Amino acid sequence: MANEQLQEAVNALKNTKVRMTPQRHAILEYLYNSMSHPTADEIYKALEGKFPNMSVATVYNNLRVFKEVGIVKELTYGDSSSRFDCVTTDHYHVICTECGKIVDFHYPGLDEVETLAEHVTGFEIESHRMEVYGTCPECKTEKH
């Protein structure tokens, strides 16, 4: 449930020096309820109604804060602007290249990739990211 995760995130912030503000709550709420990966500007535009005076800088600042605390991840897909996603550690994403649908995909054991990378490169590995791309069943049938 998205709301539980949101509550968890809010609690995680309570344990830090990070204050809860209406703007921050709204940004988190939007992130946790959106199944997509919004850009900073999309978040900004989505909250324009609720916060007509909110600055873009506030969105960027808070996304950075959330990143530092570890509850939000920044994804760079290759277009000009970054996208942001709540941190979910227990699954990967399968993404439809036709309609953009994102499906969760549980797959165990890629920790060994991190371990190997650590040995081979000498890096201190913190995380990894994987996405699988393809065509979802719906879009597949539409093609025929």
Next chain:
Amino acid sequence: MANEQLQEAVNALKNTKVRMTPQRHAILEYLYNSMSHPTADEIYKALEGKFPNMSVATVYNNLRVFKEVGIVKELTYGDSSSRFDCVTTDHYHVICTECGKIVDFHYPGLDEVETLAEHVTGFEIESHRMEVYGTCPECKTEKH
């Protein structure tokens, strides 16, 4: 051998409408001899001595041309600026979250992830991407 690959790339360009110029040759040469994944600006600065009048736009334009021909790949993760890589064999990337450095990382067998995803989700899988994030040895020592 890097020089053979460079020659191959030059020949590949001969078969297209793309003309060979001293600037282009220098950019390709730098890319094929560098084991790193330079940014456009790094390439620009590296060739400043040889081509004092070369414009940054030339670097960007030619990287785009090389991308279109398929001999260079653009990597958009890590820090703010793109990095460029000669297209060779398949490998994954390990990215430093401090300085943005990208290191190649050979790891076999993630095709099985695609196969499993196909079965579990019903998608017709086409590709996947994976990156490993951490701190490189240089940045690690700088922290102390």
Next chain:
DNA sequence: AAAATAAATTATAAGAATTATCATGTAGTA
């Protein structure tokens, strides 16, 4: 080999995304 043409280069301006600055406002605490 010289002239014609098509494309590449350079310098610069423009654009977009993100970050910095700083005065003002507000959340959390004593």
Next chain:
DNA sequence: TACTACATGATAATTCTTATAATTTATTTT
């Protein structure tokens, strides 16, 4: 309630990248 440290909002500044247009250069044609 008042205090203090942090957050916000408006705007300026920065950074990376692309667009424009005049000049130069590589290839083709004669």
